[in-house]
Structures are given as C-alpha cells and as structure tokens.
Amino acid sequence: MSEKKFEFLKLMLIIALISMNNIKQWVEDELHSVLGLSDGLLTEFIVDLAQKSKSVSDLVYDLEKSAGVPKTDKLQVFASELFGKLPRKQSSVINSKEIQLRSAREAEKKNKILPVYS
Numbered sequence: 441m442s443e444k445k446f447e448f449l450k451l452m453l454i455i456a457l458i459s460m461n462n463i464k465q466w467v468e469d470e471l472h473s474v475l476g477l478s479d480g481l482l483t484e485f486i487v488d489l490a491q492k493s494k495s496v497s498d499l500v501y502d503l504e505k506s507a508g509v510p511k512t513d514k515l516q517v518f519a520s521e522l523f524g525k526l527p528r529k530q531s532s533v534i535n536s537k538e539i540q541l542r543s544a545r546e547a548e549k550k551n552k553i554l555p556v557y558s
Contacts, residue, residue, distance in 0.1 A: 463522075464483050464487055468483045470522075471483065471486075473514060474509065474512075474515055486507065486522070487526075490522050495523070503519060
C-alpha cells in the first residue's frame, strides 16, 4: 500500500472515530431529557441498538423492550434524530424486483443461446 493511501485511510478512520464520539456524546446528553439520567454503558447499548435497527420504529420498539425506555413523544423524537445521525450500511438484501429482473435477464440469455424448436 502506498504511503498516500495509508495516510488517507488513517485520516478517514480518525474522522469516523471523531464522528462516532460526537454521536455518543449527543446520545449521552439527550438521555437526560428522555430518561432523566445518563450512563456510558447505556449510551453504548443504545448506539449499538440504533446501528442494528432497520427503521426508526424498530429502534423505538427495541428501546422499549430491551432497554425499558417508556414510549413517549421525547423517545420518538430522540430515536428519529439518532437514526438519522448514524451512517447506514448498504443492505445486502435483494428486493423482489431485483430478483425478478435478474431472472428475466437470465431467461433472455438462455433464449438467445438455446434455439427454440417448434
């Protein structure tokens, strides 16, 4: 790996760490208004839940069930803002339209390759 690529990757890692630290600090601050308390372990747990959640409603549900956070308007706003702050991983799940399109392309290729006899 070239020196420039290494330095670039190092810089990107530093930026990602700073960003995540800012998000964790924001969560810790917001927990006071949502729960009336704040804790480092709880912050880590909630950020982890948010990263794994597929939607805001999933996050709210997980916070209610896993963390025992009462469902309030403050929780909904908090979950929505947190969900929006976290980077989303690209989904590896292929939707049904993509599957149908791939199948149609494969069938078309087979039809071009294989002669149709009547």
